[in-house]
Amino acid sequence: MTPLLSVNGITKTYGTHIGCADVSFDLYPGEVMGIVGESGSGKSTLLNCMAGHLVPDAGEVVFDTRADGPKDTVTMSEPERRMLSRTDWAFVHQHARDGLRMGVSAGGNVGERLMAVGERNYGDIRDKATDWLERVEISSDRVDDRPTTFSGGMQQRLQIARNLVTGPRLVFMDEPTGGLDVSVQARLLDLLRGLVRDMGLSAIIVTHDLAVVRLLADRLMVMKSGRVVEAGLTDQVLDDPQHVYSQLLVSSVLQV
């Protein structure tokens, strides 16, 4: 089986400071990979390198494209990469405001990716947008409201709908539950788990919340100071952490 995404030796430095160093892994179709670590451990740098927002200093990110098979996204042309990022890829930002157009209605936000890939029938776009709003549990009568009138949890769900409407195969998530209160987090995780399973999505989730990866991720990488210190099946890593830092991380979780 060809991996959907194959990351080889990704390194990114900011001057002499290491963002992430020599990270390699394979992600297979339908698999969810969690990346955990403390603030400043290089999780987001790694994610941005993979999603094409940052150019890594070394290494390759090979994506199994629909048309041409495995292709290095670091060296592919910018139009190709941007095309990928609005069709086969999705990126869920930590802050919904970064990923939404706040001056455009919810329907317009969801429809943007459809129009970007050439959809030109208003009725179809609107039907799909309404359908997706309902799938992320936003009432369809809010389709013409702007995201500024939505709560934080709704904005996050709207961002997810906007990203998934074109049926991507790979979703990058940067702290998707950050800044939400626990009950809203729980609902969002439930929703994400359902969507990932139903659509057979592959996902890479960056978070510092171990509960999130416990629920969503099949596999886990623990990062510290820009390097991967431990990797393995989620339950294995969380129940029997081997590296000193992983042990610290797991034992730091508050028990209620």
Added chain:
Amino acid sequence: MTHQDEYNFAYLDEQTKRMIRRAILKGLAIPGYQVPFASREMPMPYGWGTGGVQVSAAVLTPDDTLKVIDQGADDTTNAVSIRTFFERTAGVETTTATTDASVIQTRHRIPEEPLTEGQILVYQVPIPEPLRFLEPRESETRKMHALEEYGLMHVKLYEDISRHGHIATSYAYPVKVEGRYVMDPSPIPKFDNPKLGDMAAVQLFGAGREQRIYALPPYTDVVSLDFEDHPFEASKADQICGLCGAEDSYLDEVITDDRGGRLFCCSDTDYCLSRRNAGFQGPAFPENEVTK
């Protein structure tokens, strides 16, 4: 007047005109592409047509006949001041008749009379970037033009329909040029959009403050953006001209008194006058007034 007190022909110095002509030629070579140029300070405020004036100055020759219109009219402040400006600085013939003019500078209208080969239509453009209000970053909009990523333009039209039930954008309606660049046709009413395409005259667009020039060579393919189920529609007031009775021209609504009286009349004053001179009369035309 001694020689030193005279302006160079058409105000701008020759090097500046050369620079603007290069931008115009580049614009003509890539229809719809916004060419940056080093816009000069002009002796009038931004928003009064500094871009159009510089383009006109660069294309004028001493043999040209100039017409200047503002919202279709030859007798409004902007039109009169720019016409006088070129009378004084270039000494060219001026006219109000569309058919007699070789260069027409316009603000917000295309003349009703079809233009012919050899004529140049110069538009004054306030904001040349059609994506500006959707994507404020210039670096990003340039990239979007370069990569032909125009999905966002349809988001604006989508928002119009979702809010108003139809495409409510009635002026500066975005167009796609030769299947490539999305262009802002300057704030002309969308009634004029169909005239942009396949026009015999050269169309030049100058934005002074934004320092951009773009162009449509004659007989260019220009398509107004729309949705399959909400097609583009050129619209005008559902009236006829009160003065000349024209049914096919773009109309202005003029308030005539403080008791709700109003008059619809052609916004193109030259078109209206020539029709009245030819004997056409509208319903509001005063019976005993002598036609000029």
